[in-house]
Amino acid sequence: MSAATFDAIVIGAGSIGVPTALALADAGLRPLVLDQRPSLGQGAHKAAIGGVRATHGDPAKIRVGRESLEVFASWHEAHGDDIEWVTSGYVFVAYREQEELAFLRLLREQRRHGLDIDWLDAEALLARVPDLVREGLRGGTFSPGDGHCSTLLAGQAMAAAARRAGASFRFGERVEALLCEGGRVVGVRTARERYAAPVVINAAGAGASAVAALAGEVVAVKAELHEAGITEPVAPFLGPLVVDVRPGPGSANVYCYQTRGGQVIFCLTPEPPIFGEELGETSEFLPLVAQRLLRLIPRLEHLRVRRTWRGIYPMTPDGSPLLGWSRAQEGLLHAVGMCGQGLMLGPGVGTLVARMVCGGLEVDDHDTLRAWDPARAFVGQEVLR
């Protein structure tokens, strides 16, 4: 039986796989996206809260993040579908000297890379976010070009665009084997069928290790669990997405924003981290996050919580993605380990992957690929993870 043939196979129809398929199709290839789940974005993607920023802490993320941000911000204009994008800006608040100093230090670095970001003193910050607790507020950074979108609509819109550009999607098919000939990948086999392609891209999110294992390879991705929640919609009052990186009991930070539809989405990073892939919700999350939020934005008190959920951050040891060709199997490319930033990095990662596959890497791309080399020595930790 001859296998259906494509120019590339993308494993995973999530935050990375979908924009990657779009970029490949835009580059003139005919990619196939395979996903084991019944429909688009049902892994980590749909748990993403929708924040999109270029204001990262390291140059590679800043580069890729900026390219992604541009895609989200111009999506409506470029493609016609509404992904509920809002250029709200991001605010990182500082209530302690240590955060103030860290943000100011980072600010110089971020500006050096051309990011539009400012330090606002307490009064200026309160003018932007009047509902922040005033007591102890020292100021914060404000990056007006960042924003947020509906994760669900963005995923659907990008998949639709990818389909229009010639990408195919198959759901409910888990890749069981990589097909290899003469030392390189020539396709994949699922429970149902075989598909041929000269390039296979591992964009399997939390399932990245399983895909790498098909090539006898290990990728340094470990699933970490985060919980989020969403309230009922209310009239707009919140403005920018607010991040508070002060550690608290059981948490490393907390952040929230108001969607264009008026709902407030909130999330925290558990400390110590919780590893695993169990998506069940914990009884700890709501009390923990509610106390943190009300100590930051007391006005959230009367908003009713509608739903909570848990999602996976495919973490790497240093907080930066793994992007590069497999060392074990020619033709296999890893685009994994997005550390919870798959949505906001996805379009930039997708176009970079397309340049890797089709040729045409730019000068900066080589720096990015060095920084994100899956086989790098992992040292340090990204500041704004």
Added chain:
Amino acid sequence: MATSRLEQHPILTVVPRADVPFTWEGQPCSAKAGEVIASAVMAHGTRVFGHHHRDGSPQGLYCANGQCAQCLVSADGVPVKACMTAVRPGMVVARVDGLPLPPAVDGVRALRGVERLEVPALIIGGGPAGLAAAKQLGAYGVRTLLIDDKDRLGGKLVLQTHRFFGSINAVYAGTRGIDIATRLAREATAFETTSVWLESTALAVFDDGWVGVLQGGERYVLVKPQVLLNAAGAREKALAFRGNTLPGVFGAGAFQTLLNRDLVRVAERVFVIGGGNVGLITAYHALQGGVQVVGLVEAAAECGGYRVHRDKLLRAGVPIYTSHTVVSANGTAAVESVTTARVDEAFRPIEGSERSFACDAVLVAVGLDPVDEFTAKARAAGLRVIAAGDTDHVAEASAAIFGGKIRGLEIARELGATDDEVPTDWLRTAEVLRAKPGATVAREPFSADAGVHPVFHCDQEIPCNPCTSVCPQGLIHIDEDDIRQVPRYLGEAVAAACLGCERCLRVCPGLAITLVDQRKDAAFPIVSIPFEFDGAPLREGEAVTVLDAGGEVLGNVEVARVRPAGRGADGTSIVKVRAPAAIAGRIAGLRVQEPSVGDALERYQPQLDGDDVVCRCERVRAAALRGCIRAGERDVNAIKALTRAGMGACGAKTCAPLIARLFAEEGVGAGEVTPGVRRPLFVEVRLGAFAGVGEP
């Protein structure tokens, strides 16, 4: 549009309550002490509570049960569900048009955190099943926490003015639901080991086995039970039809709640959708509350509810249209009329058969869905969970009471409080009580020509036998082992005779027993008829229209005497009429509603405004969802991402079954469809509660 408070009711006692002043849209109003906002504003004639933020369409009360969030209003600046929030003196209540702005909060408030509590048994729901289980657990000394989201125990029993089926021994048969609620609540809470939290809502079962409870509407508490009993009951199924979000379209239970619990008449003329027991009973309750019932449609060829319930309506003069459905509710700000049509074998409306009826409310009673989310989540979390009552198996309250009793014993056993096993005859009784209506039995026509005799107008096998328990002469027989049989009058077969005591008339839940007394005049016997409407207008010598069991008019006869529902009679009066012998044995009831009430409008009213809404919360219409299905989507989660269906305040409780139905209508088998993921919370609660903020 005059809505009003009931000043009298044939069954319910109207207890004077203190007035609580508040304002609605700046106008001074008054509520009754303890009353929720929804009932108070509707008592003042308001139907429109605000306008939806998505499309600006008017919205009002729909479920009256805290499930759907259509009744959003602003109370002292805070958005709340009007159906679950009691009016406080001086409360400023206003419409919510579009999205409300959250009130400003000045500075960080004291946060007390969240209490955790471990209990052997936690029961969610203080209705018939939960109370019966609690009673059983109490008897075995098991420490039990019973929570209920309402301000009194009894669940939906507190809405039921009719007498209950089943048997007196097992489940208080022949007693009215409202009275069963009181008795059962008293019995269930008589134990020191039982704690009850009222106005306390279960919000979630978390993966670590803790149950999130909002205690007293305010304080968030995490409870970890060894065994969880989900007795949360059932919720009403919704129905998609044009105009279904108009204020005045109510879940039938919502209408019952306002009428029978809060004594507020929210409509003058109602039309009922659905001929199951809920629809039939609601229509009857409407009549008792002085509301006209314009008609009732049932899509199937026969009503699915008990025939005795149906017959009560037919005798009262309510038209029942089987093989009919609702096409649209019509009106601009609220319901002004309803359009119905005949359906074909596939239940599709037949074009050209449409008719419209003037009405100010449409009551949707198209079945119940178990509130099973707690069970599913608890199972996934590995928490020991048992379901009881409607949550386990949607059936009559009598079945829920008995099922709850069995579950209570099972839990007591599991917790080591007893070695008693569930007796096998209990299991048998539970099965009988759960039975759907069975065969119809042909009865011999009444043929006696002397003496006094009861006449039975029930001819359908349903689990019910109180008549056999009350006859002092032992003249009425149903096999104890299977109380689904229709009662048999033993008559001359035993050495006793009917005394004419009328006890069987009064106890019969179906009002399906009359008494024909030929002792004084065999040609013009006296027929005694049980009657549950306000008997005051009926006077001796007055002419009344009598009908047979199925509603056929037999003629006009003269009232001989009315024995009012005095002490001990518990709301049922007995009307005695003098009737010719030829019809005496067929008379089953009196007409209470003029036939002209059911007249159709001359022309049918098309509802032109758009398509039927499937997801009320997000105003997602059927066409959008069908489009997704036709485009090949088979994952409800993907459809949600595309349309927002299921992302609203109710957490997909209302639309999930409707979307499943759309798939079926589009020819997609259930096996092909991936259901939507259900996550906490199951009821929206303000963030402040989770942080432990006190009462504002």
